[in-house]
Amino acid sequence: MRLLVLGGTAMLGRAVAERALTDGHEVTCLARGVAGSAPDGVTWVRGDRDDADGLDGVLAGPRWDAVVDVSRQPGQVRRAVTALEPVADRFVFVSTGNAYAVHSGLETDESVPLLPPLDGDVMEDMSTYGQAKVTCEAAVLDGFGPGRTLVARAGLIGGPGDWSGRSGWWPWRFAHPVGGGGAVLAPDDPDLPMSLVDVRDLATWLVRCAAEGTSGIFDAVGEPNTLGGLLGAARDVAGHSGPLVTASASWLAEHGVQEWMGEDSLPLWVSDPEWRGFGAHTGAAARAVGLACRPVTETLRDAAAYEEGREPDDPRRCGLSDETERRLLALLGH
Incomplete structure (x- = not known):
């Protein structure tokens, strides 16, 4: 071709x-x-x-x-x-x-x-x-x-080269916790639907579709998952065994924590009820024509490796700063 x-x-x-x-x-x-x-x-x-x-x-x-x-x-x-x-x-x-x-x-x-x-x-x-x-x-x-x-x-694309940091921040943070005893702050929202498609899996599917002449409109998303599932996978990747300290959406908003991405955010988290289904598209039609996804732990591992290799002049575009997370954890008694 x-x-x-x-x-x-x-x-x-x-x-x-x-x-x-x-x-x-x-x-x-x-x-x-x-x-x-x-x-x-x-x-x-x-x-x-x-x-x-x-x-x-x-x-x-x-x-x-x-x-x-x-x-x-x-x-x-x-x-x-x-x-x-x-x-x-x-x-x-x-x-x-x-x-x-x-x-x-x-x-x-x-x-x-x-x-x-x-x-x-x-x-x-x-x-x-x-x-x-x-x-x-x-x-x-x-x-x-x-x-x-x-x-x-x-949908949400992650893996190596994820400049946004959304797929790499959690495994990176779990590998570098700043709270006492290795505590990490997370939203108390484990059932939030959220999926992640590996950039390499998406690319493989796009090339195959181009070669085979596949036509149509498809949600190109990862396997259905939840925020809790992704955080659990990120902890596994990092080998994190410290406390996972959770806080409600109202408490996080009160203390200036942003959703999804950006400065002082908790990535992948969406509390806005009008957006909570963003990560809930099933992707069944795309999988029926060949979209195959690797284990999400592999995606998160390679995204974390990309985070570890960031240059000093390439700041992270999402997540809590060390100072902010320490302050919030202290307010929660950690």
Whole structure:
């Protein structure tokens, strides 16, 4: 297969390119190179997709069997669809579960209503991320048609290269506890639905779908799990045996602890009732066409190794600081 990856230098795009190379495919990556270089073994074409001629370098020569795109910018996707539809057989677009308008249901699937599409070509900030992806999905489906398109609405992606820190922070924290006797602070919410798909498993599935011509719309998520299950796996990975000190959502909010990610947060935790179902999509349809997930302990172990190797000038983007966690644990008597 001749595969064109639009990107290929950041976490998921790079994993797709590496997987395709491993599977024996001919891979070209079109990227600016801002996030890094493309993997060894691929043909790297420099191009800025915000430019009208940014795709010119991949339009000549034999047809592409498939294109993989992870962009969140509608203008970039529209230009790619217009330019590549005449020279590519199929298009694989990586969207997001944020495209759904409702996140309160449990054990949900692809039938959940979508957000209204974003007008315009540019997503200015993350507040319109879901709407922008809806617009991107529509552009691909309109241009290539449903029979030549796969839309993968990804859930939480983790593993090596997770710059957000969401999948790596908990095993890292359990390996480096700051509370007395090795205590670690956690939300008292073990039954919160939350799944995690390994970036390598997602990449493997995307490449297979591209090669086999799989079409459709799928929730590309990890095996159904809970916050308690993920924390237990993180403790196992770290060999943590100290106390797990839990606090209620109201207590954490009162003391300034954020949900999900960001400064002074407890990653993967969602207390907002309108978002508690974000991690509850079953992914059954994707698994029926080959999405296979490795044990979550392997994902967390490799995400933790990535955290351990962070450079000093690459600060963590989520989790509690040592100082904050010590203060909160002291308030709870630990």
